[in-house]
Amino acid sequence: MRRTGWRGVEVLLISLAVVLSVCGYCAVGLARHGAVPPGAAGYGAGLAVLALLAHLAVRFRAPLADPVLLPIAVLLNGLGLVLIYRLDLETPGDAAAPTQLNWSTLGVALFIVVVVVLDDHRVLQRYAYVSVVGALALLTVPIFFPAVNGARIWVRIAGFSLQPGEFAKVLLAVFFAGYLAANGHALAYAGRRLWRLQFPTGRVLGPVVAIWLLSVGVLVLERDLGTSLLFFGLFVVLLYVATGRTGWVAVGLLLAVAGALAVGRLEPHVHGRVEDWLHPFASIEAGQGPNQLAQSLFAFAAGGLLGTGLGAGHSILIGFAAKSDFILATAGEELGLAGLVAVFGLYALLVERGYRAGLALRDPFGRLLAVGLASILALQVFVIAGGVTGLIPLTGMAMPFLAQGGSSLVTNWIIVALLIRLSDSARRDESEAGAAPGGRTPASQHSPAASPDKDGTAAP
Amino acid sequence: MTRYIRRAALLCALLLVALLVNVVRVQLVRSDDYAGNPANRRTDIARWGQPRGDVLVGGDPVTGSRDTGGMFRYARTYTDGPLYAPVTGFASQVYGTTLLEHAQDGLLAGTDPGLAALPLLHGLTRARSTGGTVVTTIDPDAQRAAYEGLAGRHGAVAALDPVTGRILALVSVPSYDPGELSGTGDASARAWRRLGGDPDRPMLNRAIDQTYPPGSTFKVVTAAAALDTGVVDDLDAETASPDPYTLPGTRTRLTNEVDGCADASVRYAFEWSCNTVFAKLGVRVGVEAMARTAASFGFNDAGLRVPFPVARSTFAVKQDRAQLALSSIGQYDTRATPLQMAMIASAVAGDGTVPVPYLVERTTTAAGTTLSATRPRSLHRAMRQRTAERLRELMTGVVEEGTGTNAAIPGAVVGGKTGTAQHGVGNAGTPYAWFISWARGEDAPAPAVAVAVVVEDAGARGEISGGGDAAPIARAVMEAVLADKAADARRQSP
Numbered sequence: 026m027r028r029t030g031w032r033g034v035e036v037l038l039i040s041l042a043v044v045l046s047v048c049g050y051c052a053v054g055l056a057r058h059g060a061v062p063p064g065a066a067g068y069g070a071g072l073a074v075l076a077l078l079a080h081l082a083v084r085f086r087a088p089l090a091d092p093v094l095l096p097i098a099v100l101l102n103g104l105g106l107v108l109i110y111r112l113d114l115e116t117p118g119d120a121a122a123p124t125q126l127n128w129s130t131l132g133v134a135l136f137i138v139v140v141v142v143l144d145d146h147r148v149l150q151r152y153a154y155v156s157v158v159g160a161l162a163l164l165t166v167p168i169f170f171p172a173v174n175g176a177r178i179w180v181r182i183a184g185f186s187l188q189p190g191e192f193a194k195v196l197l198a199v200f201f202a203g204y205l206a207a208n209g210h211a212l213a214y215a216g217r218r219l220w221r222l223q224f225p226t227g228r229v230l231g232p233v234v235a236i237w238l239l240s241v242g243v244l245v246l247e248r249d250l251g252t253s254l255l256f257f258g259l260f261v262v263l264l265y266v267a268t269g270r271t272g273w274v275a276v277g278l279l280l281a282v283a284g285a286l287a288v289g290r291l292e293p294h295v296h297g298r299v300e301d302w303l304h305p306f307a308s309i310e311a312g313q314g315p316n317q318l319a320q321s322l323f324a325f326a327a328g329g330l331l332g333t334g335l336g337a338g339h340s341i342l343i344g345f346a347a348k349s350d351f352i353l354a355t356a357g358e359e360l361g362l363a364g365l366v367a368v369f370g371l372y373a374l375l376v377e378r379g380y381r382a383g384l385a386l387r388d389p390f391g392r393l394l395a396v397g398l399a400s401i402l403a404l405q406v407f408v409i410a411g412g413v414t415g416l417i418p419l420t421g422m423a424m425p426f427l428a429q430g431g432s433s434l435v436t437n438w439i440i441v442a443l444l445i446r447l448s449d450s451a452r453r454d455e456s457e458a459g460a461a462p463g464g465r466t467p468a469s470q471h472s473p474a475a476s477p478d479k480d481g482t483a484a485p
Numbered sequence: 486m487t488r489y490i491r492r493a494a495l496l497c498a499l500l501l502v503a504l505l506v507n508v509v510r511v512q513l514v515r516s517d518d519y520a521g522n523p524a525n526r527r528t529d530i531a532r533w534g535q536p537r538g539d540v541l542v543g544g545d546p547v548t549g550s551r552d553t554g555g556m557f558r559y560a561r562t563y564t565d566g567p568l569y570a571p572v573t574g575f576a577s578q579v580y581g582t583t584l585l586e587h588a589q590d591g592l593l594a595g596t597d598p599g600l601a602a603l604p605l606l607h608g609l610t611r612a613r614s615t616g617g618t619v620v621t622t623i624d625p626d627a628q629r630a631a632y633e634g635l636a637g638r639h640g641a642v643a644a645l646d647p648v649t650g651r652i653l654a655l656v657s658v659p660s661y662d663p664g665e666l667s668g669t670g671d672a673s674a675r676a677w678r679r680l681g682g683d684p685d686r687p688m689l690n691r692a693i694d695q696t697y698p699p700g701s702t703f704k705v706v707t708a709a710a711a712l713d714t715g716v717v718d719d720l721d722a723e724t725a726s727p728d729p730y731t732l733p734g735t736r737t738r739l740t741n742e743v744d745g746c747a748d749a750s751v752r753y754a755f756e757w758s759c760n761t762v763f764a765k766l767g768v769r770v771g772v773e774a775m776a777r778t779a780a781s782f783g784f785n786d787a788g789l790r791v792p793f794p795v796a797r798s799t800f801a802v803k804q805d806r807a808q809l810a811l812s813s814i815g816q817y818d819t820r821a822t823p824l825q826m827a828m829i830a831s832a833v834a835g836d837g838t839v840p841v842p843y844l845v846e847r848t849t850t851a852a853g854t855t856l857s858a859t860r861p862r863s864l865h866r867a868m869r870q871r872t873a874e875r876l877r878e879l880m881t882g883v884v885e886e887g888t889g890t891n892a893a894i895p896g897a898v899v900g901g902k903t904g905t906a907q908h909g910v911g912n913a914g915t916p917y918a919w920f921i922s923w924a925r926g927e928d929a930p931a932p933a934v935a936v937a938v939v940v941e942d943a944g945a946r947g948e949i950s951g952g953g954d955a956a957p958i959a960r961a962v963m964e965a966v967l968a969d970k971a972a973d974a975r976r977q978s979p
Contacts, residue, residue, distance in 0.1 A: 262496070266489040309524040319524065325511045326519030327527050339527055362512045366505065373501050380494045384487055396490055403497040407504060416507040 031092035038096030046103025056336030087449035101426035115341035128431035132438030139442035153203025160196035163189035191432035202393035205267035251420030302418035332361025385451035533557035538616025543625040566662035575663030622651035626965040634958030639941035641691035647831035649861035650840030661687040696820035700906030703815030710778035730761035733806035756887030767813020826937035834923035834932035837873035891956035903951030920955035
């Protein structure tokens with residue numbers, strides 16, 4: 026019996042995602058001009074072609090992959106384009122949607138490249154140290170470029186703006202997964218005992234502290250609290266998953282709090298963000314009008330349960346960051362709580378499918394990589410969504426797939442490509458569980474009668 | 486490792502729950518709080534997001550809306566803005582609303598739940614209806630006659646239908662164009678600064694927001710009090726009035742502008758405006774009865790709305806006899822709005838009751854369905870019917886042979902009273918010229934119009950007087966109303 030996963034389901038879900046996006050595009054046009062926008066057909070066709078090409082790559086190169094991942098990416102990307110197009114209408118002369126569509130094309134192209142070229146994810150483990158060097162290089166580059174809106178995270182070359190830190194996320198996830206897969210045992214059991222905590226030896230601990238210092242260093246030099254937080258959270262999660270020691274989480278949180286407090290006190294840019302979070306309406310009371318966060322809260326509140334409808338809100342009042350950091354406020358205002366819960370649901374599903382692939386995979390590197398990539402998405406969504414809704418201090422971050430910004434979009438497409446590859450391998454593992462653990466044979470030869478390994482200790 | 490992956494997943498789930506709880510808090514629990522924040526511009530954006538309903542005068546809109554394409558999209562426009570400014574007020578995206586634009590804002594802006602076809606559903610969807618229409622009582626011809634009569638001066642006119650209380654004219658000069666304050670650009674900001682800093686105070690609605698000493702026109706009230714209390718019975722009997730009259734308890738001597746006031750009859754004193762006779766009459770009536778009568782005409786009432794609030798006209802309740810003597814001829818602390826004085830003329834023209842003045846005939850939806858219609862009401866009985874009858878006699882005398890002959894209209898019965906009010910420190914200011922009057926077609930069963938005119942300055946005319954400066958304006962207004970009534974009558978009975 027030939028097992029090809031759920032490719033038919035994937036096609037169906039992708040079609041739904043494309044149709045929903047086109048509907049959103051039309052809704053904006055109808056609300057704003059009383060007519061379907063002239064570009065609706067072309068836009069729909071473009072998105073459909075991109076989705077179809079991505080699907081074909083998955084169908085032929087990762088036939089057992091999770092069928093939900095790609096449709097969610099298409100839908101979120103499509104929704105992001107709708108929201109940006111909608112905000113473009115408020116800022117004539119500054120159309121960001123076409124650029125975002127170009128970046129989407131590049132993102133899908135890289136998605137296809139990854140799915141086609143990367144035959145086996147375990148190849149990546151070999152490049153763990155290359156990855157960390159690359160990540161460090163990418164992170165340091167923006168220091169030599171001028172700061173934009175207070176954060177030194179941009180590289181501008183010939184009219185193009187890139188955020189190298191975005192790409193560094195994937196490389197760091199690869200490094201962490203590779204390092205911890207190799208040293209997990211040493212980290213867990215070796216070392217001194219201090220009070221009730223067991224510390225590993227300095228040789229194993231060294232890189233950990235180095236990474237922590239690096240994340241704080243990035244934060245201080247580039248004034249990028251978000252990326253720093255993300256790296257650190259990612260590292261703590263993977264350390265915990267790899268070693269199972271709660272103490273690590275405690276130490277990690279302690280270090281994070283210490284670092285955040287120090288930076289929050291000393292760094293004026295970050296300090297301002299914390300002040301805004303504590304007192305979002307202080308600037309109104311001071312007679313200076315609402316700041317971005319206050320405007321964002323107004324936008325969410327205006328949405329209420331059902332939202333004002335696409336095109337009928339006023340989230341543009343947020344100002345220059347409305348299309349990037351604050352894109353979620355437009356979703357919140359125009360789609361309401363209902364729409365926001367749906368968007369969060371999509372992210373949750375994406376993360377859950379990543380974790381599921383991690384659970385099903387056999388090799389520690391693959392498991393950690395899947396968990397790491399899924400956690401990047403989860404942490405990123407939490408940090409930025411929590412920031413714009415006033416749950417936590419605001420940090421400059423992009424809502425995955427939704428926000429304007431090429432680097433972020435392309436990176437997220439690569440993350441989804443890797444998750445596709447991992448989920449494909451996971452199902453292969455499941456299929457092979459009874460026969461040859463860790464081995465690899467063409468998918469068509471597998472029998473569907475395989476029992477997944479529930480406790481993950483060893484294959485039966 | 487599986488267990489730890491599951492726990493990490495649980496952590497992600499917890500983060501998601503925290504996000505959802507917070508979003509529920511922001512979008513539902515604190516939604517109204519945020520929406521009500523004065524710095525949240527959404528309310529204003531929605532409010533100006535559709536054309537405003539119109540204000541109608543004589544069946545034609547005097548307002549409109551212009552699409553600016555901006556954030557506060559529809560700006561208000563006005564036809565004959567300066568002429569109708571004391572009626573409409575302004576509706577500015579930046580500076581708010583006044584007068585009818587303010588009092589009827591919910592209807593005009595479309596937020597009034599009565600405009601919705603299904604009010605309950607309306608509340609749920611937070612949708613806006615198309616703005617409704619306000620039909621005013623203003624007679625465009627009377628309004629224009631008053632405005633043109635006052636041209637180049639400072640002053641105000643209020644005209645009423647004495648039977649119903651409909652406000653037929655409400656004019657304040659100098660005026661301004663409320664359309665200048667529409668829009669959000671530099672032009673409106675400049676206009677706002679210019680109008681606010683203008684010493685002529687063009688945005689002051691003198692007809693309802695400014696009180697003046699009423700001067701001799703207040704003698705109508707004094708006469709009513711004297712007749713009602715029985716202090717005077719025979720209008721033609723000699724009164725024991727010295728000329729000059731020394732104010733009780735003082736050495737201040739009150740004089741007259743005219744001769745023949747010593748021991749003059751009430752009729753002569755009224756027609757020629759003898760201060761001494763009425764000052765003494767007021768003292769004889771007593772402060773309590775004088776204050777009671779003034780109150781029944783509408784003085785000391787801060788609650789009058791037409792529908793926008795009208796400034797309180799005042800008559801001091803506590804005063805000594807010398808002050809009462811001056812109050813009785815409309816000086817000392819006695820102050821009245823032109824609208825208040827038109828109400829007094831209305832009471833005399835009618836049966837002695839003061840009609841409640843109103844400016845809004847009815848309101849309708851954009852489609853023309855009537856939402857509300859104002860029913861005429863009486864405020865108070867100010868005097869006995871017989872007293873009103875005798876006051877009409879006195880007032881017609883003023884126009885036929887007294888100080889108000891300038892107000893006479895052929896083919897109509899006209900009653901009037903002139904006034905010249907002193908004001909300023911030591912009465913140093915240019916006196917105000919007053920004229921209050923009413924008119925009825927010769928064969929008509931009911932009076933057609935009551936009007937009050939105040940002119941703050943005589944300009945180059947030298948000596949100011951109610952009969953010379955104010956009476957011709959009152960006549961023009963009354964003629965306009967009478968002509969319209971006659972035209973209506975011809976239309977109705979061909």
